[in-house]
């Protein structure tokens with residue numbers, strides 16, 4: 001038996017041998033390390049938890065330390081943010097997709113199986129947090145010892161609190177010079193009503209007190225309520241797509257057991273599949289023979305599309321049907337934008353890139369769309385603007401696709417008054433995700449706009465500026481409380497449209513980075529809305545059709561024209577930039593003519609330099625969209641919406 005194992009894993013053995021200076025212990029160590037007998041972990045020695053926090057408070061760093069301390073990964077400098085696998089995640093230093101890892105931890109002579117789910121901190125991805133929470137019994141709520149409680153700390157706390165999970169407050173970054181754990185403990189007592197004695201002070205970076213976190217996980221988080229004697233029942237809490245093996249679903253087993261070869265049914269679609277592979281995520285896939293009640297792992301069962309492994313779906317054995325678990329609400333798209341290929345010849349390529357990317361992100365909604373100006377394309381729905389930017393960046397980076405993205409819009413509603421239209425749509429109320437299709441006032445009895453309840457936390461020195469900003473964005477203050485002697489928490493009701501593009505950036509800059517913001521859906525409200533067109537030399541620009549509040553039409557139109565003037569380079573002729581409502585022009589700017597001669601820099605006849613410059617100019621042009629005879633840089637469509645409130 002040893003011989004066969006030894007040959008199969010020789011490279012690992014060699015390196016272990018050098019570490020240990022003795023062949024045999026290394027050999028045994030590896031042999032033990034690689035075989036996990038899951039049946040040795042009865043339910044009472046399993047803990048399922050996730051780490052939740054405001055962005056950058058150190059979730060991923062703490063996850064790395066926990067993985068290292070339990071031997072799931074080696075202690076090297078290379079293991080920074082091991083769970084952040086995507087290129088965008090590493091570049092932007094943010095977690096976009098929740099990841100799972102199983103750890104084996106020895107505590108007071110017992111071995112425990114700990115399932116850790118790392119979650120993203122940004123508001124756009126709070127949907128990932130709520131689904132991670134549904135697979136857990138407890139959370140580590142991380143708070144930065146310097147920054148204290150922030151908006152997402154509050155939002156995430158309530159997600160865990162409402163799900164009745166055990167909450168372990170962890171104060172991170174105590175190594176920082178300005179760390180003030182005392183003050184953070186006061187905030188935790190005041191805002192969350194958790195006694196300060198329950199807080200664990202750590203430095204995830206240096207590893208200080210991280211062992212106490214592991215102990216607390218075992219001592220304070222209850223074991224899952226699940227029994228291996230029940231019929232098999234599992235919750236799909238995440239899924240992703242692998243080109244070779246199909247859908248890999250992450251599951252939390254709520255009862256019974258499942259093994260390779262079993263025939264399972266997805267409750268949502270009622271389809272039957274055969275289990276090809278299953279196992280743990282440590283954090284890389286680690287196949288096992290079975291998965292038992294209480295455990296968290298992955299399963300591959302020949303599903304061809306992530307839609308077959310719906311998040312929140314229940315899996316059960318074909319011969320033992322069970323009642324489906326409650327599941328959870330599907331993610332709701334809050335921001336819509338059109339996506340079109342730069343050139344219609346790239347349509348097929350872009351289609352397959354979008355298809356492949358959405359295979360892995362089921363929260364993006366895709367509808368085919370077409371426009372006179374842009375040709376055939378799609379209208380995509382995202383959870384927020386960052387989500388949209390990340391998706392766009394992934395399209396460009398991972399699939400080398402070049403796309404035109406139209407100005408983002410929120411889902412408005414209209415209550416129709418025309419019986420003909422009501423019949424056509426099959427209902428009185430319609431949702432409008434494409435401003436070009438905004439119905440005229442004459443056929444509508446009421447327009448409705450989506451609202452959100454925003455939470456802002458900030459040092460009180462910025463309160464005045466923040467209140468002015470909120471007022472400018474049609475915000476209505478609902479509440480304001482002090483969470484300690486210097487910091488305030490404010491609640492505002494906003495139209496989603498007013499905060500979706502740049503509110504967060506402005507809030508950050510006017511508070512020197514100290515204020516934080518989060519929001520949740522707050523239904524719809526009636527609003528006086530109109531459609532505004534932007535024209536370039538008299539030609540309407542479809543990407544820039546905007547729905548505005550009537551009272552804002554003039555100022556928004558003026559600001560958009562001004563910004564468009566700044567984003568469009570001068571052309572060889574004069575360009576008029578206009579905003580209009582119906583046929584009435586409400587604002588105008590002029591871009592003066594200018595002749596750009598790229599060859600002016602070349603003296604004489606160096607032909608290769610000349611060719612190089614011409615090529616560079618042609619590449620620059622590819623990033624431009626031609627409207628009438630005007631060249632517009634493709635990022636102008638989004639930049640033009642970003643306001644510069646004072």
Ligand SMILES: Nc1nc2c(ncn2[C@@H]2O[C@H](COP(=O)(O)OP(=O)(O)OP(=O)(O)O)[C@@H](O)[C@H]2O)c(=O)[nH]1
Pocket residue numbers: 053054055056057058059060061062081093094095119120121122172173174175176202203204205206
């Ligand atoms: N000084 C100090 N820095 C830390 C500590 N823990 C994390 N950091 C740093 O804080 C920054 C953010 O840490 P991450 O672990 O990426 O934070 P996160 O909460 O996972 O961030 P998101 O995934 O984007 O929500 C990184 O630069 C870390 O190096 C700590 O204990 N001390």
